[in-house]
Amino acid sequence: MCRPLCQELNLPQTAFDILMFLANNPAYRTASDIVEVRKLKANLVSVNVDRLVREGYLTRQTVDGDRRKVELICTDRASDVISRGQQLQRSFMDQLLAGMDANTRSILNNVVHVMEDNIDNILNSQHTGGQHE
Incomplete structure (x- = not known):
C-alpha cells in the first residue's frame, strides 16, 4: 500500500x-534503536538515515555533547510524509x-504481543548461542 507514496516521493521503502518508525515510536530515537527494534541490518539503516538527513527529512542531534550518542529528529519536511x-x-x-x-481485536492484539515476545526470545x-540456531 505504501509503494505509490514511496514512488511519488522517490523514497526507498x-x-x-x-521515518514512520521514528514518528510512531517517540521513545526510540537512534539508529541503533531502529536496528534493535525493527531487526534491520545496521548498514541498511545507516545508508537510509544518511539519505534522509541529506534530503532534509531528518536531522542528527548529539545527546549531552557525546558525539557517540546521536538522536534522529524528524524535520518539518517529514511532516507531510508522516501524515x-x-x-x-x-x-x-x-x-x-x-x-x-x-x-476479537483485543484477543488478536494479545496473541500478537505474545508472538513478538517469543520471536525476541x-x-x-x-x-547467545542457544539451541534455536
Whole structure:
C-alpha cells in the first residue's frame, strides 16, 4: 500500500519505514534503536538515515555533547510524509481488521504481543548461542 507514496516521493521503502518508525515510536530515537527494534541490518539503516538527513527529512542531534550518542529528529519536511504514511497505516489496519468485533481485536492484539515476545526470545537465544540456531 505504501509503494505509490514511496514512488511519488522517490523514497526507498526502508527510508519510509524509518521515518514512520521514528514518528510512531517517540521513545526510540537512534539508529541503533531502529536496528534493535525493527531487526534491520545496521548498514541498511545507516545508508537510509544518511539519505534522509541529506534530503532534509531528518536531522542528527548529539545527546549531552557525546558525539557517540546521536538522536534522529524528524524535520518539518517529514511532516507531510508522516501524515500521509499514518493515514495509509490506518487504512491498512481498517481493511485488515474489517469484520472483527472489539473482543476479537483485543484477543488478536494479545496473541500478537505474545508472538513478538517469543520471536525476541528466539532471536536473543540465537545471539547467545542457544539451541534455536
